[in-house]
Amino acid sequence: MGVDRREFLKIAGYATLFGLGGTAAIDILAPGELEASTTGIPLTQGKRWSMVIDMRKCLAQQDKKACEDCMLACHREHNVPDWGNPKHAIKWIWQDKYEHVFPDQPNEFIDEGVEGKPFILLCNHCYNPPCVRVCPTQATFKREQDGIVAMDMHRCIGCRFCMAACPYGSRSFNWGNPRKAPKNLNPDYPTNKAYPERSKGVVEKCNFCTELVAKGELPACVQACDKIKVHALNFGDLGDPASNVRELLQKHYSIRRKPALGTGPNVFYII
């Protein structure tokens, strides 16, 4: 025999590697067939999208009725299911009491206008987001053009490192398949057929309605608050000195959640 068993195995191994590597190389090196897509319609023109929440207006509305319009609008717009239990809850924008929103500012003698009152929370779309820093696949990333911290659902492996890294608890995980959420709590799911749902095993959060902002519309929560003429949610471009948010921040004292951590949150609260 010319070739002994060891030689044969070596040749077979190399041939396999060459064959596999060859096809891979052809795929990678061959020119693409698709046209480059164009920007077409102007996208978000903001440089640093942010939200200024005027809690005085929101709390005034809360005194009249338990208002949940912004939360319902957001969750309807994005097909966010209701699992009916806080452990598996998916929250893009939600309410919690003042002490839980600002735990780094304990004040047992805080004024009653604020004590125990329901504040609105959402992803802060930080300037220096720790969630983006830790994501091993860049499934969550900060958009350079406008600062929005976005999610790529196609890439998320569900490791939940971002959830551990977020100091604000803004992120939710799909512990189960959203389509299997209790029917009695989600009677007309999916609520928005023009927007996708999520599969189980990915993390999601507020995305500042990138798809609406791309069309020149305001985020769903802002639209809902404007619809009932409360105007507590103000969405604007911090990078534009003449924007609505900059004007509000110049005129009123505002606070942010846990600013000492250096995350640079872009959601401001006017108390």
Add this chain to the structure above:
Amino acid sequence: MYDGGKIIIGLIIGIGLFLSPFIYNAGSSAKAPDPQLTEKAKEAKVCVAPTRFMRESHFTMLDEWRHTAVRDGERYYKAADGKMYYKSLQVTCMDCHSDKTKFCDQCHTYLSVNPYCWDCHIAPEEKK
């Protein structure tokens, strides 16, 4: 050869198992895929790209779309004829090809392809 009897028997069993699907289906033929266009699709006459290209590479295009739309924020696609399309499987593609069973599934089922797009993207409701 050593253990010749065992080897030959093993070969027969192994090759037999390997060929069993063909043996099982021998003589019969599966129905060829018959994707049907909706009225709206027939009226539009052209898709976002030539039919031949779409048949061969629509998945690659969808992959490009999702990458550029989600990650780069480029949500509009300029077709060869200059027309602009909003990059969305759910809203754009399925707007014309609204019958998934009669169109998409025809070839997918025949080729035993199970794209996981539909785990998240909502297929339009079809009239039964």
Add this chain to the structure above:
Amino acid sequence: MLDRALKGTTGYWSWLIFLLVLIGIGAGCYIYQYFEGLMITGLSRDVSWGLYIGQLTYFVGIAAGGVMVVLPYYLHDYKAFGRITILGEFLAIAAITMCLLFVFVDLGNPVRIMNVILYPTPNSILFWDMIVLNVYMLLNIVVGWNVLAAERKGIKYQKWVKFLAYVSIPWAFSIHTVTAFLYAGLPGRHFWLTAILAARFLSSAFCAGPALLILLCLIVRKVSNFDPGKEQIRTLGGIVAYAMILNVFFFLLECFTAFYSQIPGHMHAIEFLFHGLDGHGYLAPWMWTATGFAVVALVLLIVPATRRKEDTLAVACVSVIIATWIDKGLGLIVGGFTPTMFDTVTPYWPTTPEILITIGVLAVGFLVLTILYKVAVSIKEEAAA
């Protein structure tokens, strides 16, 4: 050489079958988890990591512990350890196998795991963790296998093997440092945001790893004709003693900073673990049990008479393993997530499927360990004859 694992006593095969049964049950539960999602575990929006990640962290430590045998032998020419370096290396392989499996079962979308390699992200510590763990496993496989093969043939192993053994020494320190970095850089999680976390991880690894190795050596001596050696076990006992002292000392340092400064962020997690917070004190019995075992371990390890006697040393090692396992495999993770970012407490306890999957993964590790040890021991038995 693997064929040596196919020949064994009834006891050996019964043990393997027992492990396979556990693996089967774990696999079944995992299939359930794969289809239903991670909602079958006790995890929640507020405590999003639990038993799986805790076990991952613990076994990275055990894997790193193997270096406590390799370092004295290669760097300080402590010839006695030459007898058992292979046992340390094979323990590391089994431990890393468990670590990788724990990552896999914890993922929400495991089929996409290649994304970590396809889209390298150097700013993410998980990326580096993947690299260092896999390279460490490869190092141990290559070095261990080649040294063992050389011993079987009665020749000296080649020079490049020694070079890789040298590389594996700082690499062992790096795997657990990188794992600590997963936690120690997260703003907002005050239980973890401390520079000493990496040092705590390393010290607990260097007592738990060698402690397990001592127990395995005692078992090997009992079930085979290979005796790892009295001197080897005695030296390892000394290493466990020093490492355990450091481990407990570092924890007490944390307690001082927390309670002397009286800063709530520092205190709350420790309070939750050892006493309870907002009415949730379910972990306190566990943490105090760990403390009890740690004290027992320290006494038995520090007193020379009990450390030098192998039966009391074995008790000390079991105590070390129980104490470190509770501290790192459970307390570390839940403590990091409690209190939540809203200063509330969401209790976490693993569910039964979660525990069965964990046991299944542990069984895989012990299966790999048993098979590798069988190979190593049978070759050493032959070499001695």
